[in-house]
Amino acid sequence: MILDVDFHSGVPIYRQIVRQVQRLILSGILGEGHQMESVRDLSGRLKVNPMTISKAYSILESEGLLQRRRGIGLFVAPLAESRKASQSKALFDALLSDVAAAAVQMDVDLPQIISGLTEHYQKIHSQKEK
Amino acid sequence: MILDVDFHSGVPIYRQIVRQVQRLILSGILGEGHQMESVRDLSGRLKVNPMTISKAYSILESEGLLQRRRGIGLFVAPLAESRKASQSKALFDALLSDVAAAAVQMDVDLPQIISGLTEHYQKIHSQKEK
Amino acid sequence: MILDVDFHSGVPIYRQIVRQVQRLILSGILGEGHQMESVRDLSGRLKVNPMTISKAYSILESEGLLQRRRGIGLFVAPLAESRKASQSKALFDALLSDVAAAAVQMDVDLPQIISGLTEHYQKIHSQKEK
Amino acid sequence: MILDVDFHSGVPIYRQIVRQVQRLILSGILGEGHQMESVRDLSGRLKVNPMTISKAYSILESEGLLQRRRGIGLFVAPLAESRKASQSKALFDALLSDVAAAAVQMDVDLPQIISGLTEHYQKIHSQKEK
DNA sequence: GTGGTCTAGACCACG
DNA sequence: GTGGTCTAGACCACA
Numbered sequence: 154m155i156l157d158v159d160f161h162s163g164v165p166i167y168r169q170i171v172r173q174v175q176r177l178i179l180s181g182i183l184g185e186g187h188q189m190e191s192v193r194d195l196s197g198r199l200k201v202n203p204m205t206i207s208k209a210y211s212i213l214e215s216e217g218l219l220q221r222r223r224g225i226g227l228f229v230a231p232l233a234e235s236r237k238a239s240q241s242k243a244l245f246d247a248l249l250s251d252v253a254a255a256a257v258q259m260d261v262d263l264p265q266i267i268s269g270l271t272e273h274y275q276k277i278h279s280q281k282e283k
Numbered sequence: 284m285i286l287d288v289d290f291h292s293g294v295p296i297y298r299q300i301v302r303q304v305q306r307l308i309l310s311g312i313l314g315e316g317h318q319m320e321s322v323r324d325l326s327g328r329l330k331v332n333p334m335t336i337s338k339a340y341s342i343l344e345s346e347g348l349l350q351r352r353r354g355i356g357l358f359v360a361p362l363a364e365s366r367k368a369s370q371s372k373a374l375f376d377a378l379l380s381d382v383a384a385a386a387v388q389m390d391v392d393l394p395q396i397i398s399g400l401t402e403h404y405q406k407i408h409s410q411k412e413k
Numbered sequence: 414m415i416l417d418v419d420f421h422s423g424v425p426i427y428r429q430i431v432r433q434v435q436r437l438i439l440s441g442i443l444g445e446g447h448q449m450e451s452v453r454d455l456s457g458r459l460k461v462n463p464m465t466i467s468k469a470y471s472i473l474e475s476e477g478l479l480q481r482r483r484g485i486g487l488f489v490a491p492l493a494e495s496r497k498a499s500q501s502k503a504l505f506d507a508l509l510s511d512v513a514a515a516a517v518q519m520d521v522d523l524p525q526i527i528s529g530l531t532e533h534y535q536k537i538h539s540q541k542e543k
Numbered sequence: 544m545i546l547d548v549d550f551h552s553g554v555p556i557y558r559q560i561v562r563q564v565q566r567l568i569l570s571g572i573l574g575e576g577h578q579m580e581s582v583r584d585l586s587g588r589l590k591v592n593p594m595t596i597s598k599a600y601s602i603l604e605s606e607g608l609l610q611r612r613r614g615i616g617l618f619v620a621p622l623a624e625s626r627k628a629s630q631s632k633a634l635f636d637a638l639l640s641d642v643a644a645a646a647v648q649m650d651v652d653l654p655q656i657i658s659g660l661t662e663h664y665q666k667i668h669s670q671k672e673k
Numbered sequence: 674g675t676g677g678t679c680t681a682g683a684c685c686a687c688g
Numbered sequence: 689g690t691g692g693t694c695t696a697g698a699c700c701a702c703a
Contacts, residue, residue: 354703
């Protein structure tokens with residue numbers, strides 16, 4: 154599982170993890186029943202305090218995205234397709250709304266946004282292919 | 284000066300103000316020499332503590348975007364156009380990069396992003412007109 | 414860590430702290446990775462409000478001299494030796510320049526300055542030994 | 544009368560003026576009975592608010608260094624040589640003490656200070672000659 | 674009028 | 689445990 158953690162971004166680490174796992178689940182990349190990496194393994198791999206991972210997992214569990222099976226581990230919970238789609242859309246929509254607000258406030262017009270966005274998208278997309 | 288402050292976003296108020304004023308200055312909407320709203324007025328208008336405004340202004344001053352004229356007030360500092368443009372671009376680019384990364388991670392394709400973005404943009408833009 | 418705070422000097426307390434910590438770091442007395450005294454401890458020791466300490470630390474952080482490790486504390490940031498030396502020299506040079514300017518304006522000659530300075534230096538130096 | 548005002552030093556303008564006039568009087572460069580430049584002239588010359596000059600002059604008057612002759616202007620007050628010398632020394636001593644404290648805190652040794660100081664002194668002294 | 678500083682104390686976020 | 693944020697309000701410095 155690919156997780157990028159930026160220690161210097163100012164965004165709390167546990168929240169970076171929550172957000173990324175949300176995306177991975179809602180987009181179907183992590184499917185129902187997928188077993189999550191253990192707290193200990195993930196914390197070791199990301200060089201992060203185990204409590205931080207644990208907190209992120211707890212939040213995801215309380216959101217119903219993960220399920221704990223005692224003594225075994227954490228698994229991606231079953232999720233109605235409709236709910237998945239709507240949550241996914243809501244999550245992404247919030248981001249788009251932010252960008253739109255910033256653009257209007259900075260007087261950037263729509264073609265400029267689209268052009269810049271396309272550039273970034275293709276760059277990141279091509280990196281992912283590798 | 285239009286400033287949107289969301290008390291429940293989790294983002295510190297002073298930081299919301301800093302970010303928005305940065306945008307307004309870097310995009311040229313607030314030009315060199317423009318006198319900023321006084322700490323007292325703005326704090327009254329936004330219903331926040333004067334110190335919160337003061338903190339935001341202090342940060343903007345230490346970034347070189349604002350200049351103090353003692354006993355008179357705070358003003359938008361002169362800023363080389365080139366620097367303004369590059370900072371402005373960098374600020375907005377970071378946002379676009381975020382969206383692109385999220386989109387790739389959630390498997391949203393480019394046409395979808397553009398469509399959603401256009402919708403938000405037009406909505407916010409039309410609100411601004413009013 | 415020895416910090417002298419003068420409540421009646423007219424110089425803001427947070428600025429006195431900033432200046433002294435700058436000196437301690439730039440002169441290498443506080444080395445890279447050194448953990449700073451906690452806000453609460455220092456505020457208790459100096460008998461000032463925690464926010465005053467926090468403000469000083471924030472400034473030092475924004476100057477890149479300190480680094481935050483969230484939930485753990487503040488630490489002296491790594492700093493290129495060359496940069497350290499040049500900043501250190503600049504800081505002290507400004508002071509010497511002030512004295513020289515005052516001396517010229519008051520018509521004090523060089524031997525007098527050196528004699529007075531030596532006296533003060535030895536007095537303070539010997540106090541430090543104790 | 545040569546007065547240097549630095550608008551960006553953070554030191555209050557009126558205090559810069561007070562300090563410099565103190566030095567000029569205590570060092571005898573402005574002798575007893577010398578008529579001070581009028582508030583209006585000085586404020587125009589230094590591009591400073593007249594109230595700022597007025598405040599500086601009031602402080603100097605309350606210190607006994609200046610005397611107001613109603614309807615005529617402000618003049619340098621008569622001053623016992625002994626008092627002049629002691630005040631002058633005290634003023635300069637405070638500066639030297641500051642430098643010494645900084646030097647000890649930054650671990651700069653005495654020969655280094657003297658060498659740096661001599662350099663500055665000669666530079667400023669030679670500029671004055673011109 | 675302007676902004677700056679400081680206090681006392683509450684509450685939150687992070688690890 | 690750590691630092692960050694915010695409040696309410698006092699007082700100061702500056703022009």
